[in-house]
Amino acid sequence: MHRALFHLSLSIVLLSTIIAKAQAQGPITWKEATANGYTYKYVSGDPMKTRFYTLKNGLTVMLTVNQKEPRLFTLMGVRTGSNNDPSTHTGLAHYLEHMLFKGTDKYGSLDWAKEKPLLDKIEDLYEKYNKTTDPDARKEIYAEIDRTSGEAAKYAIAQEYDKLMAEMGADNTNAHTWVDETVYQEDIPSTSIDKFLAVQSERYRFPVFRLFHTELEAVYEEKNRGLDNDGWKINEALMGELFKKHNYGQQTTIGTIEHLKNPSLKEIRKYYDTYYVPNNLCLVFAGDFNPDEVIAKIDKAFAYMKSKPVTPYTSAPEAPIAEPKILEVWGPTTERVQFGFRTPANNTRDALVLDLISSILSNGKAGLIDLNINQQQKMLGGFCGMNQMKDYGVFLMGGTPKQGQTLDEVKQLLLDQLELLKQGKYDEQLVTSIINNTKKDLVSGMEGNSNRANTLMDLYIGRRDWKEVVSYTNDLSSIKRAEIIAVANKYLQNNFVAIYKRKGEDKSILKVEKPSITPIEVNREAISPFVKNVNEMAENSVKPLFLDYNKDFSRGKLDKSDVFAVKNEDNNLFRLYYRFNMGDYNNKKLSLAASYISLLGTDKASAEDIKKQFYQIACSYNVNVGKEEMTISLEGLQENFEKAVTLMENVIRTCKPDEPTLENLKGRMIKSRNDVKGNKGAIMAGLQSYALYGEKNPYNYVLTNEEIKAVKATELTDLMHSLFDYPHDIVYYGPMDNAKLTASLKPKHLMPKTQKLIPAAVKFEPKASARPQVYFADFDMVQAELAWARPLSKGFKPELAPELMVFNEYFGGGMSGLVFSTIRESKALAYSTNARLIAPSKKDEWYRMTAYVGTQADKLPEAVKAMNELINDLPETKKSFNIAKTSIRKSIETDRIINEGKVFSFLNARKLGIDYDIRKSVYDKTSTMTFADLQKMHKEYIANKPFNYAVIGSENKVSKEELAKYGEFHQVKLDDLFGFGAGTESAKP
Secondary structure, three states: OOOOOOOOOOHHHHHHHOOHHHHHHOOOOEEEEEEOOEEEEEEOOOOOOOEEEEOOOOOEEEEEEOOOOOEEEEEEEEOOOHHHOOOOOOOHHHHHHHHOOOOEOOOOEOOHHHHHHHHHHHHHHHHHHHHOOOHHHHHHHHHHHHHHHHHHHOOEOOOHHHHHHHHHOOEEEEEEEOOOOEEEEEEEEHHHHHHHHHHHHHHOOOEOOOOHHHHHHHHHHHHHHHHOOHHHHHHHHHHHHHOOOOHHHHOOOOOOHHHHHOOOHHHHHHHHHHHOOHHHEEEEEEEOOOHHHHHHHHHHHHOOOOOOOOOOOOOOOOOOOOOOEEEEEEEOOOOEEEEEEEEOOOOOHHHHHHHHHHHHHOOOOOOHHHHHHHOOOOOOEEEEEEEEOOOOEEEEEEEEOOOOOOHHHHHHHHHHHHHHHHOOOOOOHHHHHHHHHHHHHHHHHOOOHHHHHHHHHHHHHOOOOHHHHHHHHHHHHHOOHHHHHHHHHHHOOOOEEEEEEEEOOOOOOOOOOOOOOOOOOOOOOOOOHHHHHHHOOOOOOOOOOOOOOOOOOEEEEEOOEEEEEEEOOOOOEEEEEEEEOOOOOOOOHHHHHHHHHOOOOOOOOOHHHHHHHHHHOOEEEEEEEOOOOEEEEEEEEHHHHHHHHHHHHHHHHHOOOOHHHHHHHHHHHHHHHHHHOOOHHHHHHHHHHHHHHOOOOOOOOOOOHHHHHHOOHHHHHHHHHOHHHOOOEEEEEEOOOHHHHHHHHOOOOOOOOOOOOOOOOOOOOOOOOOOOEEEEEEOOOOEEEEEEEEEEEEOOOHHHHHHHHHHHHHHHOHHHOHHHHHHHHHOOOOOEEEEEEEOOOOOOOEEEEEEEEEEEHHHHHHHHHHHHHHHHOOOOOHHHHHHHHHHHHHHHHHOOOOOOHHHHHHHHHHHHOOOOOHHHHHHHHHOOOOHHHHHHHHHHHOOOOOOEEEEEEOOOOOOHHHHHOOOEEEEOOHHHHHOOOOOOOOOOO
């Protein structure tokens, strides 16, 4: 639940640049207006028409209306994070974030009068535990904490908040903590605003820290996951060296192991009382609502909050870094280098210039690093970006070496590009292109409520003035080469910290040990009077809106291709897709060809020139190859549609073979393949496919290294040149209608007289084993990860869709599902766990089930037992079942498939052999569905069936003898897993 420490916070810059049009119409100014008795401020020309309110108690409210669908995305942000953690209790802000999901004295409790004395006792026991150093005495105190927690849990209603939000029809219930912020998010139906405000105003009134020791164990697991994450190690080392005084470097968001082991509930309460006050809070609404009505409701709901002074975190100034500092971290993933320069606060002009500098160096398309390093394949991949925080920024650069390349060489290649910029050796047109592309990106981003809300929250947390942000567009346009050179030379000298990520065992890791925890009661059927009252609150009904595939988009023809178009009535952007029903299953060289073409030029332009041309017209194209489908997509400004289509078609049809470029690409690919063997996520994905399909499976159906080496450049370019000779559909979302689109495309998208036949696709059939099989891959890690896999039934059955959706919501549905409540909440066996049924994507494919637990290696037996009990014996909880049905129905009522999504919904339905919106069947049936219907499906397809297991962990921590108890044991070599070329290995423990 905590936010990644390094994120590229460009949203404010993106928002500011889009308002250039408004600036052309006149000066940007703050203005005031009054409606429904409430005065608000706004900025002239703001495309989001945001209203800024400050209520009497200091609560900040930001409202932006978007009526694309009857939902809204909400954020409640607090201007406090790990910077404000006491130095003796790091990780506290993050603990607190978790505890805000546990309820208050009014909900989450069966009997507060009986629960409170036990919680008070637990609080006192933790204080005693915190101050005790004798190991035996600590064990005795913890045993008493565990026993008392079990007693207190009898009066607790676990997950009542999560279930309440699910019944409301909420999605994306979550929160994150970072250095300067703690933010809570919900995505709710517009019909549930009254219920939402009733719950949220209560949530922040008096949070109760119940079920603390099991939630603390979830945080332990989160810490252990971080210890297995080499990226986190790099970031912690970099920040620790850049910031010797500021808590950006001196404290981590998740805290130290020592502090995790010694929490203080009293300190957590003190922290809450200090920082969770209205003048330190901001509520953001983005979506479909009436702002005049909503502000009055928000004011009434949170009027009880009392303002009190808050002292922002400050730190002594950091001393200058006089010379480069090189540090090393170790871990199983590939070697790479990342280095950073300390830069000024976010409200300075220099910070804005540095943001522009980072885009000149790397924008993913036409920056100096993009063209001079990545395009020319001088390393495996290089990047640059700004991480702008409130008090300081970090200018980041980094890269991954090719085979035989040292980290010193990678670092120097990147510094060489920086030196070019510092000398002013870049194309002046690039700055104009950056502005145009950021404008386009924001217009596209404004289609989503979450983007709007997060942009505004970033503004609040960073203490930025909205008018200054808007006015930055003028400042950006005014930045000249001389200022860019001056700022770069001021901050980006030999004053960086570089982290060399080495491949090897990290001997410094100390995991958080497993405490003894007795499973607690979760009281699934219970409901508090408060929640009952909220559920009974009146709300406006919204009728679901199902797609009519005969009316919701237009159809046309371009020669033999079907053309589907949806009119864009909102802005001047377009998106165009050529969609082919073929992929790697039809030709394994397609993915290689797609990677190759991005590096090629034509008779008329070099690859570098092509990148520049696309970037200058604020358009881009992408060739994406899947297993069974391939899509060529093009997007950008409609005014440049014809230029973009002509450019893209020319690249596809006339790209020139280049053997040296291909040989370089082959070397990079083979190096990447070696590196992926150190990627835990990739290993688990491959192992799951292996467990489901066997030795030959979709994951390892790839070109071997030897096959890659044998490929000729002309094979790949010939494949791309002939691509449009194969059958394909055309999908368009933009301002043109179908007739104009077809007329525009006809002279550019030339079609053959006779289309080529799509090559036959390889078929993979999952294997339903007669007895369980266990597939194990050895990997150096603190935790262990375990996945269950089994095919259930072949062939799409529309009649199963309602049961499948309800089962997934009821059983594995996020934080309100049975899996989460049992394995994490009750038994504290994992931070991350889930389970779901997966429907076929084509009418002749299989249904299958997967489940997952990421846990400490010594908890694996308990985790396996807990998940298997749920899989084989579906617990009946009437309340949770009804919540699952209600949640699905409300989500469908307020779900709107928009833009080109309408066409893709139709194309996906066509693959299933149906010609209607399947959501209607789900909506109609869920109203009358009984638990017996769910049990029938569960018994027929899931219960007591032999599942296969995919397990990844260190063989020094995971017992093979234990794994053999679950089924026939196989240890899988990584070469087997990835299909790059080698044999297989089976082993008995």
